Amino acid sequence: MIPANAPILTAEQMVDAEQAVFASGVSQDELMERAGEAVARETARFAMGRPILILAGPGNNGGDAYVAARLLQREGLDVSVVATGAPKAGAAERMQALWHGATTSLYAARPRPVLVDGLFGTGLMRPLERGLAAVFADLCAQAEFTLSIDVPSGLDSDTGADLGAPAGIDVTLALGALKPGHLLDAGLERCGRILLADIGIDSDTGWRTAGRPQLVTPHAHSHKYSRGLVVVIEGAMPGAARLSALAAMTAGSGYVVLAGEKPWQGGPDALVRRAFGTSTDLAEFLEWDRIDAVVLGPGLGRDGNADGYLRAAFAAEKPLILDGDALSLLGTNAASWLQSRQAPTWLTPHSGEFDRMFGFDGSKIERTLAAARATGATIVHKGADTVMASPKGAVRVLAGGSSWLSTAGTGDVLAGVLAAQVAQGSKGVQAAEAAAWLHGRAARLAGPAFYADDMIKHISEAVGECL
Ligand SMILES: NC(=O)C1=CN([C@@H]2O[C@H](COP(=O)(O)OP(=O)(O)OC[C@H]3O[C@@H](n4cnc5c(N)ncnc54)[C@H](OP(=O)(O)O)[C@@H]3O)[C@@H](O)[C@H]2O)[C@@H](O)CC1
Ligand SMILES: Nc1ncnc2c1ncn2[C@@H]1O[C@H](COP(=O)(O)OP(=O)(O)O)[C@@H](O)[C@H]1O
């Protein structure tokens, strides 16, 4: 479980936030005391009287651990500390000096039912040393409950890369803000349930986890054209475009058109079909001023007329959602194609498509932001850790969703839900966040082992939860 609407800060941003707190008159010891209090509170809640083993590393994560040890012992709990080295000068050293209970070395440590991991937090710079990782993993495996302070030790807090973190951590108590590593890559499987402790730092950087959108019921004088008109362009594999079109309908669009050379005639009669002969015909149709959003790419194919359709969609200067094969056609030229566009664009690549289009380094958040800046588009970088970024630097992350989404066609559904949000007037990363949330919720409502068509009927139920 991951908190919704929670701020996300990198290690560097945490240091800046910490400096701002110090500048406001709060001491280093006071901030560490607040962090340790939060750790003690949550640990006591889960320990329910069981003996506790606290691992204290050499940095400030270890300092938090010493504070928690002192406070838990004061509450009458049976606490033992494992010190993995001398704490660094400053608050961590002072907190160690205030701990007067049992302390052992790592290799002499005996497992206890409750384990608190205060080895390393945002300061982890390299993989855990092999012996340390083995003992930590063993203590964790033998504990009945493990809580990690701030970040599981052995997880890169900026990227989620696995630097030796054990499996089996039950709760991670994030201090002040979530870290990218909680949400990305290996972090998704290492943190257990994530809780967020408020320690009084200002954490507003414009990066946060996705939350439930606030949607609106059509107003009294709404009509089909005022509720968003979506055009989905059909290509070589028409099923994909159908999924997008049906998803746009159940996500609240007033009017959805499936446009193709021979548009599919089955399915709901409310879906409007529009036949066109050539890409010039398509370009003319897309000039229609009632169109609010165009989806191109699901099942488009890359041969034949696909390139002409892409050019027609660009020429129309309507809000455009590009997915699947349209992204492959853009390839490494996405930035030059997109920079001249006036109307807004959303690109929805999965990681394979993203890597083929862009060559950026860094965490998934940094790479997605770089792609948004390079193209001027809002990027929805899909996956179990879906990262959405705008050119202006806003970031939303939707992680920990239903892994049953890993089935063909669910991306086409997302493109349709996104088009419905865009057509109804939602902008940039806000539209992406709403679409990703509705999509994730519909998947949950569809339960296990669904296929993409199944989740479409649950989208309107998800919409209903946002009114
Ligand atoms: N900022 C805030 O707002 C607040 C921060 N707080 C807390 O501080 C934490 C960050 O503390 P931190 O910066 O001291 O880093 P931390 O993770 O304890 O470890 C660094 C130490 O480990 C060492 N080291 C690194 N990698 C290693 C390895 N693989 N194997 C072995 N050693 C390794 C490294 O030394 P080095 O060997 O690199 O010289 C250094 O001594 C943060 O997560 C939160 O818990 C709260 O108290 C309050 C608010
Ligand atoms: N393991 C997973 N956990 C959560 N969501 C996932 C997982 N795998 C895929 N998804 C989501 O499912 C959708 C898959 O999209 P995509 O890869 O484009 O598939 P397709 O092209 O078949 O439609 C995306 O929204 C993605 O975020």
Ligand SMILES: [K+]
């Ligand atoms: K930790």
